Amino acid sequence: MEQDHPLVRGVFPDLIAELTALLEEEGEHELADCARDLRLVDECGCGDDFCQSIRTADHPRGRPYGPGHRCVSLSPSKGMLILDVVDARIMYIEILDRPPMHRRNAQP
Numbered sequence: 001m002e003q004d005h006p007l008v009r010g011v012f013p014d015l016i017a018e019l020t021a022l023l024e025e026e027g028e029h030e031l032a033d034c035a036r037d038l039r040l041v042d043e044c045g046c047g048d049d050f051c052q053s054i055r056t057a058d059h060p061r062g063r064p065y066g067p068g069h070r071c072v073s074l075s076p077s078k079g080m081l082i083l084d085v086v087d088a089r090i091m092y093i094e095i096l097d098r099p100p101m102h103r104r105n106a107q108p
């Protein structure tokens with residue numbers, strides 16, 4: 001089913017450009033490569049004004065990620081970007097206190 005989801009870089013190209021640059025700065029080259037292929041599975045949906053987080057993998061909401069889980073905090077110029085990573089796969093991007101992201105039409 002994963003192919004049904006648009007690429008995040010197609011929808012939010014600026015986000016992915018910034019994310020990959022920040023990951024490279026942190027030495028997370030593998031994750032930077034992954035970021036280019038991330039798919040937009042869903043939006044966070046919490047409804048908080050400051051939250052534009054996105055889900056980039058199918059994972060049941062509220063379930064723990066398990067033993068391979070780690071958080072990668074980045075230092076963007078504005079707000080916060082935090083990745084939930086499981087075994088080198090980016091599951092979720094926390095996007096907090098960031099200027100509104102402009103969504104591009106993801107149709108091919």
Ligand SMILES: [Zn+2]
Nearest residue numbers: 044046051053
């Ligand atoms: Zn949220």
